[in-house]
Amino acid sequence: DGGITQSPKYLFRKEGQNVTLSCEQNLNHDAMYWYRQDPGQGLRLIYYSQIVNDFQKGDIAEGYSVSREKKESFPLTVTSAQKNPTAFYLCASTSTGTGNTDTQYFGPGTRLTVL
Amino acid sequence: AQSVAQPEDQVNVAEGNPLTVKCTYSVSGNPYLFWYVQYPNRGLQFLLKYITGDNLVKGSYGFEAEFNKSQTSFHLKKPSALVSDSALYFCAVRDGRHAAGNKLTFGGGTRVLVKP
Numbered sequence: 001d002g003g004i005t006q007s008p009k010y011l012f013r014k015e016g017q018n019v020t021l022s023c024e025q026n027l028n029h030d031a032m033y034w035y036r037q038d039p040g041q042g043l044r045l046i047y048y049s050q051i052v053n054d055f056q057k058g059d060i061a062e063g064y065s066v067s068r069e070k071k072e073s074f075p076l077t078v079t080s081a082q083k084n085p086t087a088f089y090l091c092a093s094t095s096t097g098t099g100n101t102d103t104q105y106f107g108p109g110t111r112l113t114v115l
Numbered sequence: 116a117q118s119v120a121q122p123e124d125q126v127n128v129a130e131g132n133p134l135t136v137k138c139t140y141s142v143s144g145n146p147y148l149f150w151y152v153q154y155p156n157r158g159l160q161f162l163l164k165y166i167t168g169d170n171l172v173k174g175s176y177g178f179e180a181e182f183n184k185s186q187t188s189f190h191l192k193k194p195s196a197l198v199s200d201s202a203l204y205f206c207a208v209r210d211g212r213h214a215a216g217n218k219l220t221f222g223g224g225t226r227v228l229v230k231p
Contacts, residue, residue: 004158006158031217033219035221040124040223040224041223041224042119042205042221042222042223042224043159043205043219043221044221045218045219048218050217058218088156090158090159092159094217096217102217103149103161103164104149104161104217104219105161106151106158106159106160107158108157108158109156109157109158111156
């Protein structure tokens with residue numbers, strides 16, 4: 001998990017509230033990613049950003065929003081439009097080096113529970 | 116489109132016995148293949164990857180994986196399993212073409228239980 005921090009570790013939200021999950025990396029990586037993990041399922045890509053001030057939707061972007069104002073930070077907002085937000089959220093980053101063979105490294109995750 | 120299949124939800128093995136976790140993939144371009152391990156309530160830890168070259172890749176904690184192009188497989192192996200290897204294992208693939216944007220597709224995960 002070293003180099004990528006996520007906060008908080010646990011987050012509880014009431015229905016109808018927006019919440020923001022933090023992801024910070026000190027690896028000088030260009031690209032950052034947000035995934036959602038549900039029990040018994042693999043990871044699904046929500047949003048990704050390959051450079052500051054630019055990001056793209058992943059496979060399940062509806063109900064989520066992101067920003068990338070700084071290279072080291074990629075916060076994820078779970079909006080009230082997300083119908084089933086209870087899940088484990090993972091942030092990852094990678095350098096987009098010339099070989100483009102780089103590994104994605106993951107943060108420790110945030111577990112979001114909707115009450 | 117790219118996809119990964121991990122056909123076994125769970126693998127049980129006795130400590131000291133060989134461990135194999137299966138993975139097959141589908142991708143349009145050259146496959147870049149990865150294995151990660153996840154312990155409870157933790158992020159994913161990188162184990163190893165195949166990009167090109169030798170089909171047998173060695174990684175962390177004594178794990179290795181064999182790339183088989185004809186069978187589109189990338190099975191994870193460990194010659195002698197430890198109780199501490201009990202965890203959730205994920206296989207992932209990405210398209211090696213630069214235009215693909217370094218997006219990984221993950222399998223559903225295989226839970227490994229090593230019994231003493």
